[in-house]
Amino acid sequence: MTIVQVVLAMISTGIFVSLSVYLYVIWHADSPLLQRLHLPSLPSGNHSKARTAFVAFVAMGFAICAYQGAHTMLFWLPDHWNFGSIGSIRNSIAMGFSLFGGLSLLSFTFQACDDRSRLDGARVCNAGLRQILQWSEHASLLDKLKEEFSEAIKALQGTRPEMTPDCALQQDRMIQIYRELIWLADNQKAKVGRLQG
Numbered sequence: 001m002t003i004v005q006v007v008l009a010m011i012s013t014g015i016f017v018s019l020s021v022y023l024y025v026i027w028h029a030d031s032p033l034l035q036r037l038h039l040p041s042l043p044s045g046n047h048s049k050a051r052t053a054f055v056a057f058v059a060m061g062f063a064i065c066a067y068q069g070a071h072t073m074l075f076w077l078p079d080h081w082n083f084g085s086i087g088s089i090r091n092s093i094a095m096g097f098s099l100f101g102g103l104s105l106l107s108f109t110f111q112a113c114d115d116r117s118r119l120d121g122a123r124v125c126n127a128g129l130r131q132i133l134q135w136s137e138h139a140s141l142l143d144k145l146k147e148e149f150s151e152a153i154k155a156l157q158g159t160r161p162e163m164t165p166d167c168a169l170q171q172d173r174m175i176q177i178y179r180e181l182i183w184l185a186d187n188q189k190a191k192v193g194r195l196q197g
Helices: 003-027 032-037 049-073 089-134 139-158 165-196
Strands: none
Touching (some): 049 089, 089 139, 089 165, 139 165
């Protein structure tokens, strides 16, 4: 093997491993690997070089798989049919499919991960509202619940220095949910006090 082939083999292996890790993260979204990679979405903003390289490798992996899949499915198109100097029809269609299909799939995947983080926020909100309703007749239990929500906020804020922008956005959503739950618990406690007083 020449040096160029070795370099290309290393890049190809890196792309394959990145795509494999990303697919694992998609299937096991609650795994510690997801928290380690900080990949719930693809936001705008600054990213680390390693994360940017990882996302670029994932995009290339999707595009390569899409190209090879489309090229294989178009086996019935002869290679000698071409668009003149552009190349064969089969290669051109496969290339177009890989660019639009592969990158659209990647975008869809990131959006799905972002939607999952929003769903997690809705679940936390739902659970908090249920607790507030269950304990709404007891002011002391509402105070205890407020303390639990405050502790959750402190725990979330304690992890902020090492986070990427997308994780910070997710954490901000969760902190806002807990703050709203604290406000609702305060509001419910005041109503209970007025009714009892």
